Amino acid sequence: MGVNDGIRDNTNYSTIPEGARPTLEKNDAFFTKKRFGFIFNEEKKTKEVYKEITKVQDLLSPGNSACLGCHAELALRTTLRILGPNTILAIPPGCMGGIGAVGFNGGAGAKIPVFFPLLDNTAAMLAGIKRKYIREGRGDINVVAFAGDGGTADAGFQSLSGAAERGENIIYICYDNEAYMNTGVQRSGTTPKWSWTQTTPVGEQTHGKSQKGKDMPMIMAQHNIPYVATANPSYMHDYIAKLKKAMKVKNGMSYIHLYSGCPTGWKFPTEKTIEVGKLAVETNLYPLWEYEDGKFRLTYEVLKRRPISEYTESMQKYSHLTEQNLAELQQNVDANYKRFKKLCKI
Amino acid sequence: MGKVDVLNGNKAAAWGAKLARADLMAAYPITPQTPLVEYLASFVADGVIDADLVEVESEHSALSVLQGGVLAGARTFTGTSSQGLALMYEPYIRTSTMRLPIVMALVTREVISPQTVWGGQQDAVTVRDAGWIQIWCESSQEILDSIVQAYKIAENKDVLLPVNVCYDGFSLSHMAERVEIPDQKLVDQFLPKPNITHVKLDPNNPIAVDPLTPGPMLTEFRHKQVTAMHMSKKIIEEVRQEWLEMFGRDYGGLIDLYRMEDAEIALVCLGSPAGTARVAIDEMRNHGIKVGMIRIRVLRPFPDEEIRKALVNIKAIGVIDRNVSFAKGMGISFLELKTVFGGLKMPPMIDFIGGLGGSDVTMEQIKQAIVITQHVAEGGEFQEVTWFGLDKIDVETLFSMDKDRSLKLKGVSG
Structure with missing residues (x-):
């Protein structure tokens, strides 16, 4: 069965589970106003932000092979719009490289200078580029990494940590989809406890990943660099404000850790990405914060914390969690949040 | 200036x-x-x-x-x-x-x-x-x-x-x-x-x-x-x-030749042993051995034609290697030189491995290498690869057939 043999392939290759309905359908049992009321509160801010960013050119080349509902691709487009043309972009091996953001077959993936660093030398290569341009009096160029969690927290960590310690004036954005998604969902250093991945399967002897993930943004804050923030493409106005702050930093590295929902790897309907991202924040699992001048600050206060089960039930990677697991997870989330609030008071 | x-x-x-x-x-x-x-x-x-x-x-x-x-x-x-x-x-x-x-x-x-x-x-x-x-x-x-x-x-x-x-x-x-x-x-x-x-x-x-x-x-x-x-x-x-x-200074480009104009046998060196080899060659020339040296200055690209031209009329080649290839247990220069001649007829060539891990390639050793290469040039037999310090080298025995030379080379054997 192929393109030319005249036989139609009726197989459904969609990643959308059968029965899933579009978000805006009024009788959607999942997407209710009660459950997602906060979206409407955010709507105004989001609209304003999109008004702003759609006025400027999309600097990603048209056509790429990102999965439907990719949070990171959405973030990358917005990121480039905010950074503007005076930018040099590094995309190490990972999903965004795989979708062709650097380029493919002789074509360029972006309308700005873009390149593939190695998986593990992104920060060092960018440091070299920035140093040379500073010497030439062109230190205003944004020198930016858009790297996955593997290229950041695992293989790329030494290079990143070294560059942070040396005060290299680069912007490092990590899109964290919590596993090696480009190679087909294998565990990474940021994969959370109990997550299913291809290499942390759920079986007779195993229950997903048995270890906790690294807290990368906190690790970067402990490097005492000028600016660190967590962000989430479901809260674009919050991310954009942080990116603009990161661009202003001239005395060292700025680091943004982007929560990045992955319908393919986490197994949720492709049209639910924004909602899943919102749930991550509303459950206090991924609080939105920034670290500036040695101070932590929450940039988005959750008024009423939702139970973590709403988040874990929104995707299949946690479908094996027991009541006991959920209770422990809830305890961890609440304890982490409480500790973070205390940190903000220092 | x-x-x-x-x-x-x-x-x-x-x-x-x-x-x-x-x-x-x-x-x-x-x-x-x-x-x-x-x-x-x-x-x-x-x-x-x-x-x-x-x-x-x-x-x-x-x-x-x-x-x-x-x-x-x-x-x-x-x-x-x-x-x-x-x-x-x-x-x-x-x-x-x-x-x-x-x-x-x-x-x-x-x-x-x-x-x-x-x-x-x-x-x-x-x-x-x-x-x-x-x-x-x-x-x-x-x-x-x-x-x-x-x-x-x-x-x-x-x-x-x-x-x-x-x-x-x-x-x-x-x-x-x-x-x-x-x-x-x-x-x-x-x-x-x-x-x-x-x-x-x-x-x-x-x-x-x-x-x-x-x-x-x-x-x-x-x-x-x-x-x-x-x-x-x-x-x-x-x-x-x-x-x-x-x-006003010259190192020979791809290869550096020393006393090769009238040489009958040649040493091939890479890096620092070449300096010692120059002194050893001068000394052995005084003993009547017409030895010269090719120092490989550029290993990549490999100067194959240049080396072949320089070695074509040589009677025997002795290679000094401060490294090994795990292919057959010889040195890298030796291995590369083999490829220079490919299927062509080449002079007999022997390899000397030394200077590993900071051990010295001594004057004594290089003089031994010259003597052995001369022995091979005269039709003598010798093992293909010699490890300085491990293989016992009995130069006196090599020249037992030629008493005059044996006398001249007294003091060379290790």
Whole structure:
């Protein structure tokens, strides 16, 4: 069965589970106003932000092979719009490289200078580029990494940590989809406890990943660099404000850790990405914060914390969690949040 | 014009980078390259060099910073040894495949294990097929001169390949000798500012560097890279001539010949043993052995035609190797020389392995090698590979048939 043999392939290759309905359908049992009321509160801010960013050119080349509902691709487009043309972009091996953001077959993936660093030398290569341009009096160029969690927290960590310690004036954005998604969902250093991945399967002897993930943004804050923030493409106005702050930093590295929902790897309907991202924040699992001048600050206060089960039930990677697991997870989330609030008071 | 100083190999290399006006440097200290990093740091601190020296957290990042620098148009310099080179391998091979004209001092050292920090050549010869040009030095002066020359070769538009200037750890890196430091103005005349455009990341002229490339296109890239490596032979010769005219010094381009005009047998050396070999050759000539030497100055690209031409009328070849190939347990120079003749008839050739892990290649050993090579030239039999220090060499027995010569060579046997 192929393109030319005249036989139609009726197989459904969609990643959308059968029965899933579009978000805006009024009788959607999942997407209710009660459950997602906060979206409407955010709507105004989001609209304003999109008004702003759609006025400027999309600097990603048209056509790429990102999965439907990719949070990171959405973030990358917005990121480039905010950074503007005076930018040099590094995309190490990972999903965004795989979708062709650097380029493919002789074509360029972006309308700005873009390149593939190695998986593990992104920060060092960018440091070299920035140093040379500073010497030439062109230190205003944004020198930016858009790297996955593997290229950041695992293989790329030494290079990143070294560059942070040396005060290299680069912007490092990590899109964290919590596993090696480009190679087909294998565990990474940021994969959370109990997550299913291809290499942390759920079986007779195993229950997903048995270890906790690294807290990368906190690790970067402990490097005492000028600016660190967590962000989430479901809260674009919050991310954009942080990116603009990161661009202003001239005395060292700025680091943004982007929560990045992955319908393919986490197994949720492709049209639910924004909602899943919102749930991550509303459950206090991924609080939105920034670290500036040695101070932590929450940039988005959750008024009423939702139970973590709403988040874990929104995707299949946690479908094996027991009541006991959920209770422990809830305890961890609440304890982490409480500790973070205390940190903000220092 | 210029000045004279007493410099060890590492300081000569630092001077080379200074004179070449490298403006972005990054290095991570490793024995025996460490003093080079310290000299560079003090040069920058004292304003002798106008450059950024990035004190990175590893060799992997050292070369990576330079790669970024080249993408922004910088002239770059670093140095490393042994395990540092091994750690650097990932960006190392990519430096040549991305055609980045980076110059790196490779202060050659044995590789572990057993644990060692001393001299040897195993690090450099192991990466000889990673696409870098390798220039091997014999003196501090040659190190300084070769580093400046290396930029001219690397940045040539027909080449655009990285260059390793290799010098033996301790034997060259830590031994001080008289060095003429050329005048900066003259060097500037010899080496114009870099103009690297093929990978330049500049918002004023956006390009994508190294996007995903399908096989047929990659094949073309690889073929161009191999062609550039071949082309570099011509450029190395041109640079040699230009250097000779401007500075009056010559190291022979691809190969360095010593007393080969009337030689009947030849030694082949790589790196520091060549210096000792010159003295041994002079001495053995006094004993009536017509021996000369070919020093392989450039190991990549390999000067096959040049060596074949120089060896074609030689009766026997003795090769001194400070390294081994695990293919058959001989040295790398020996292995490479075998390929020079391919299917053609070649003079008998024997290999001597020594100087590993910082052990010396002594005068005694080189004289033994000459005597044995002479024995082979006269139709005698000898094992293909001899390990100095492990194999018992009984030179007296070799010459027992020739009493006169045996007397003359008294004192040679080990």
